[in-house]
Amino acid sequence: KAGVTQTPRYLIKTRGQQVTLSCSPISGHRSVSWYQQTPGQGLQFLFEYFSETQRNKGNFPGRFSGRQFSNSRSEMNVSTLELGDSALYLCASSVDYSGNTIYFGEGSWLTVV
Amino acid sequence: KNEVEQSPQNLTAQEGEFITINCSYSVGISALHWLQQHPGGGIVSLFMLSSGKKKHGRLIATINIQEKHSSLHITASHPRDSAVYICAVHRDKLIFGTGTRLQVFP
Numbered sequence: 001k002a003g004v005t006q007t008p009r010y011l012i013k014t015r016g017q018q019v020t021l022s023c024s025p026i027s028g029h030r031s032v033s034w035y036q037q038t039p040g041q042g043l044q045f046l047f048e049y050f051s052e053t054q055r056n057k058g059n060f061p062g063r064f065s066g067r068q069f070s071n072s073r074s075e076m077n078v079s080t081l082e083l084g085d086s087a088l089y090l091c092a093s094s095v096d097y098s099g100n101t102i103y104f105g106e107g108s109w110l111t112v113v
Numbered sequence: 114k115n116e117v118e119q120s121p122q123n124l125t126a127q128e129g130e131f132i133t134i135n136c137s138y139s140v141g142i143s144a145l146h147w148l149q150q151h152p153g154g155g156i157v158s159l160f161m162l163s164s165g166k167k168k169h170g171r172l173i174a175t176i177n178i179q180e181k182h183s184s185l186h187i188t189a190s191h192p193r194d195s196a197v198y199i200c201a202v203h204r205d206k207l208i209f210g211t212g213t214r215l216q217v218f219p
Contacts, residue, residue: 033206033207035207037154042209042211042212043199043201043207043209044209045206045207045208045209048206056205056206058206088154090154090156092156097205098143098144100144100161101146101158101161102146102158102161102207103158104148104155104156104157104158105155106153106154106155107154107155107156109154
């Protein structure tokens with residue numbers, strides 16, 4: 001059974017640009033959540049999607065957005081990149097949103113220069 | 114005050130030692146997760162607990178819902194256990210502790 005797949009794994013962007021990250025969940029999983037990890041703030045929740053609907057959103061500015069497609073694949077987008085957006089972005093999938101075992105992808109390392 | 118507190122922040126052990134990492138939380142939760150993160154970023158879910166105790170190989174996790182406390186134990190630690198261990202509580206979303214960096218030396 002394939003795990004959670006995130007692409008791209010590494011990317012470098014310039015301030016002001018925008019970036020789109022992709023996540024393919026485990027087959028059969030309908031919940032996809034996104035997290036940002038930085039040395040200073042640790043792991044923080046960005047948003048969660050279930051059956052194409054955003055269920056919950058963390059405390060991040062509107063530059064951070066996401067969506068989920070009918071096949072449960074998800075994308076997140078960050079517009080007008082800032083240096084502080086440099087982080088590891090992790091996607092995770094679960095069968096549903098009730099706190100069941102969660103499976104993480106390897107993450108996308110974003111560097112903003 | 115953080116909603117999820119872990120201790121210790123850093124832990125060094127000799128191979129074979131018994132290790133305990135603690136997690137306290139201040140909010141009502143539906144589940145608690147113990148996660149392991151190796152250098153390079155990938156996170157692996159070790160346990161999901163809503164009550165009692167679970168064991169997987171040399172790892173044991175316990176939770177006391179009344180006291181809002183959980184512990185992760187590693188018996189007979191090994192250098193390959195070196196990683197960051199993260200406690201996360203599920204309250205409609207995951208709220209993470211700051212992690213415990215464990216180094217096990219041969």
